[in-house]
Amino acid sequence: MKSLFGLSVLLNIGLILTVSAQMPVRKGPAAPEEIRKAKVELEKDFNNAALHRKFITAMGIRHPDLPSQYRMWIQQYPGNAAIPLALGTYFYNAEMPQAREFLLKSAEIDSGNARIWNMLFVDARIRGENQLSDVYLNKAMLADTSNIGYKADYIYSLMDKDYSEFKQHALNFLNRYPENTHSxxxxxxxxxxxxxxxxxxxxxxxxxxxxxxxxxxxxxxxxxxxxxxxxxxxxxxxxxxxxxxxxxxxxxxxxxxxxxxxxxxxxxxxxxxxxxxxxxxxxxxxRWNYIDDFITIRKSFLLDKTGNTNAAYDSVAAKFAQMPTDRLYDALAFYGKKIGRNKLRIDKDIAAIRNKIAVPAYAFDLGLYTKSSNLKLEDLKGKVTLLTFWFPYCSPCRAEFPYFQNVINKFSDEEVAYVGINVYPEQDDFVQLFLKNSRYSFIPLRATPEFETEYYGVSGAPQNFVIDKKGRIVFKKFQIDQDNERTLELMISGLLKM
CATH class of the missing domain: 1.25.40 (Serine Threonine Protein Phosphatase 5, Tetratricopeptide repeat)
Structure with missing residues (x-):
């Protein structure tokens, strides 16, 4: 299997925007008397972060009255940036889109606070608002010109826009800050x-x-x-x-x-x-490597040299059926020709292998984000389905979406369905925002981590599957990037022939 070290290590860089701040444990609320006492203490010193934490913890981060209480305090003390910043920071750390309102208010009062602009930069990225995120990052850089991390984040942001410009800026950064881990x-x-x-x-x-x-x-x-x-x-x-x-x-x-x-x-x-x-x-x-195809082809070459051309053909066919590449198909066609098998026969052989390894996909019936109704797997019968488990704050998930979309655009909606199942309900509010701004075409569905584990046997994200027209899983647990986008195209086109 082809490894994507890049996708896994993305979690470590500043662009990926992981949050390490400690969160209030309780989702609340506490007893009324505890809330009252926490409120009284906080109103004596709004600049005390510990008192904000105590009050928010008592109320519960998702208490419907929490935002209105802070809006009231903001009106009463319009020049105190600490009030909106406290709630904005907690919403941000809880990965909730409500953070933006309060962070923007705090930035309005204290425009020189780089940390606020950096959180807004992250929030915009998660929403898929890449142009706006660039604006916020620039403000963070202007507010703190000494912060090397912000400079690195700017360079990371160039990666998907212009490789040549990214490369030049990255090399300049390396020459200037060779000891920095971002280098x-x-x-x-x-x-x-x-x-x-x-x-x-x-x-x-x-x-x-x-x-x-x-x-x-x-x-x-x-x-x-x-x-x-x-x-x-x-x-x-x-x-x-x-x-x-x-x-x-x-x-x-x-x-x-x-x-x-x-x-x-x-x-x-x-x-x-x-x-x-x-x-x-x-x-x-x-387990994770970049040499799988090469070893398969070398083994088949040696089998052919020993007179076992049929075995050479079979070994390449088995590998191609599970993880197709053009390199493998060229070898398959070469050995196929030697044993008298044309393209039509090769396609039949591959289909036969895939029919053997295919297993029924769980017949999901999940809620849509775009409508107040559900989508069933049964509704997709007759189409090949690309199914990905994801959540908005999942950087490797978002890294795959451009490559998924490139492939999906090569097929019609009548042929292929593209489904994205969010497994983190706490981030539901970000899903529609992300789709609207990014314009990716997947059908968004609601689920939980328990759902993907119980019914699809996987955990974490991204987790990807390709389901055939009969509702069977043929390909699973793969990742896609710029190097193997073609593999996904071959997966889908191969199943369309079956």
Missing amino acids: VSLLYFIGRRAKSQAEKIKYFEKLYHLYPPKKFSFSESATKELVDMYMQTDPEKALAIVNESGEEGDWKIRKKLAESLILTRKLEDSKDYTNASIELNKAVLP
């Missing part, structure tokens, strides 16, 4: 978004040499991908990097794999294809 992640994304493999290798090599993988997670992710690229062209170099990078876990697996590839090459050079095939079949791949 590590920025260099990682220069390589991750590179337009060619040669450029990717160049920047991942630089990352590997400047920032040891043992100390920096971004460098570790990049180095693993770098090793997997070298496995395909220069396994000796891959082994040398592995030996310097780590000894446990994935590094240990990669070391054995590199050693196996080196030995396999030697056996191939001596035309001992049988033992080369035996050696490579011993190889174990890391």
Whole structure:
């Protein structure tokens, strides 16, 4: 399976906007006397953050009277920025869109507070208001010109707009702040978004040499991908990097794999294809890797060399049926031709494999955000369905949406359904805002974390499935980015033929 280290490590960068502040535990309310006492104490000192916390905790962050109480205080003390800031911050930390009203009021009073503008920047991002988020980020940068994190956030924001501009700003940042942790992640994304493999290798090599993988997670992710690229062209170099990078876990697996590839090459050079095939079949791949296709194709090559062309064809067909790529299909067509199978027969063989691995999807019946009615899986029969479990604050989820949309746009609504199930009800209020501003076309449905675990056997987000026209899951637990967008297209187009 192709790994997307990039999607997982996105959680660590400033752009991703995770919140670490401690939240009030109680969703409230407390006993009336406790609320009254907390209110009396707070009204004696509105600048005391601890007293705001005590009152909000007593009321409960979702108490319907909480906003109106703060609006009343704001009217009574119009020059005190601490009042709207307190509630705005708590709403923000609770990932609630109500934060904006109070943060904007606080910014109106205290426009030089960079932290307020930064929270508004985050809020706008979650709503899908990217242009407005840029405005707020600029205000944060102007309010605190010394904050390196804001400068890094600005550079991250360029990543999906203009790669060349992003790259130039990121390299300038690296030269100016080489010791800052953002330099590590920025260099990682220069390589991750590179337009060619040669450029990717160049920047991942630089990352590997400047920032040891043992100390920096971004460098570790990049180095693993770098090793997997070298496995395909220069396994000796891959082994040398592995030996310097780590000894446990994935590094240990990669070391054995590199050693196996080196030995396999030697056996191939001596035309001992049988033992080369035996050696490579011993190889174990890391769970997350960038070399799956290559190993499958190498194994099939050796099978063919030993006279087992049918087995070579079958091995590639099995892999293509589960995770299709153009590279695999080229190999499949090559071996298919050798054993007399044309494109139509190949398609039938792939369909047969997919029919065997397909399992019925849970027949969901979930509420829509766009209407006061439900959508059933049964309503989608006859279409191929891309189903993703997500929630608005999920950065890896949002990172996939542009690539999903690129693929969905290649098919008609009559052929393909695109469904996004929010599994975090506390963020319901953000769903419609996000869809309106981002203009992604998925059908938004309501659910819970328990729903995806009980009925689809997964937890967390994103979790993705492709369901065929008969309501069966054929593809699951995959992630999509700029490198494998084509895989999703092949998944859908393949199921449309069945």
